Amino acid sequence: MFTRFSLRDYNFKLLITVIIAMICGVVMINSADSSFTPKQTIGIGLGVIIMIFVSLLNYDFVCRFYRVFFIINAVILLSVIFFGVEVNYAKRWIMIGGSGGIQFQPSEFSKILMILFTATFLDKLKEDNKINTLKGLCLFVLLIGLSLALIAVEPDLSTTLCLAMVLVTMLYLSGLSYKIIGIALLVFVPLAGSFLWYIQRPNQHLLRDYQVNRILQFIYPGQYGSDYTQQNNSVMAIGSGQLTGKGLNTSTIATVKDANFISEQQTDFIFSVIGEELGFVGSVIIIAILLLIVLQCIHVARNAKDTKGMLIAAGMGCLIAYQTFINVGVATGVIPNTGLPLPFISYGLSSLISISIGIGVVLNVSMQKTSY
Template identity: 50%
Template structure:
């Protein structure tokens, strides 16, 4: 068995069209990651070196996955699914609790590991395979229910950590892959027709005394978003300070590593600015121009993923590349929207920019898979 697998790997590796290797995508990712390291170094002390090590390690992992056939990896879908479920159960039972959430394994001097970040990659691979295998029956109610149940199980485990923000990433990824997989517009219309009124009903319900759907801190964040003036000195102050910081950067920013008392870092106006509110640091220190550069690089990465998806040789590759684009779109939109006060405060990192080794590693694995899809574009 092992010999056969080894021969399959060598066969696929030898058939790659090296001329199709997307060095442009790698360049965009590396430039954005380097900007992220510089901004993290400016935002808080003691994190830039770890992010640099994550950048180096992530680059190695990216190149490694870019040279392994995604079809070969997808053959282990049930093994990967079992690992995924086991990992998410284990973190709930054995993980460390931080502020009421159990999302991380402690790695001692190496920091922490967040399984839900790796879980996104595993889900991307598994369900790209399952949806592509069922593409002829994707509009069958039986198929939708079967795929949906398999997807909901790990998503619920993430929700129970609790980690609502990553759960929403899972949900968006699922919607993206089902749409790209060929789900009919009629079914999409029916889903929207049901979900939009339900969303309105949900917003009403969570504001009622005794609601049981959300944890206290989650409810507080939503109420803060709906009535920010009532929470200006409490739960809204971080977002308010973030908006002020971005505005204060004006066109060109105050410069990296400035430590004035009015800055995010110098004045300690935002806790953990190197993670969820990294865009506030970008806006303040690099200004409007720097913010546009960061968002422009993210846009180029997303467009490159979509371009590779368009030319993918099979549905599985198309789903992997478009699913990666979907993850980056959602996380970028949410992170920037939180920093600018357009969405409730929630903890999602800005891809390749925010500090977080688990997130950085998972993003680099996804890019590696997209590169592999690109390598096989001309194979038929």
């Protein structure tokens, strides 16, 4: 159950880099809204303890329960549909203990559960030489499609797309044939065009109105402009920080933060606080810290002892990389407005604890490294 190791085998580089990212996060959250600082600080302490504990568990032992992970994932996602708390037309949270209790977001834990499940499932498909068979691919699509569909109906389109990208990348890394990839691209491109055409039709049934508006705002900002203001204000905040920023905890009406031009800035738009208060230099440093974590995950994947360990580490690296790109892309107006936390930085205990569990498993993979 537990992995025997010596201290020299422990990946302190990854552990310390993650803790530094968490500390940077609580500093920026405190600057955005200090009322959230105590909870996030407790979350960091709890996250580090959980991360170290999980890192001592043998990932081979953990992955034996991959079927259980799939069932748990389905149960918690279904519980959101039936018992979830609705906020801004979306049911993404479950409240434990009634009003004033603990609120958590199951889709955040779903990311980790699905990475562990998919890594083990693909490892078994590869052992049976079924990765590039119709039966194997159909089973893969069916199983991950179920979880993605449950997240999509909350609705949480951003998490659905991000997790889909991670799992598809894991499928590619497991040894997917380039012939199949080429066929998939030939099918995907016209489907994407048809999707954009269809969502602009009256009475379309694929997306909610606000989701369609966000996409159309990005494509036609002059025609669909009202809700695009949030991103415009974020870009203005980042630009106003210039090279070195206005300084932490700046409390003047001259700041976008204190003028309340961006709502819930401590979560999805935390990068606007970073850009405004730390400037270009601070923004680059934060991105560099997250990049180091991703590179460490890739290094662990390259040196993993088996396919399963490689896919777990690569999946976690992809999750952090994709979420960072989406969060920063939204804050800078590069992609349409959608809600995803900046890993380790944004406020949110569900995100912090779940990703700590994932990094804990990666740390265990790194302790069992044998040239893959």
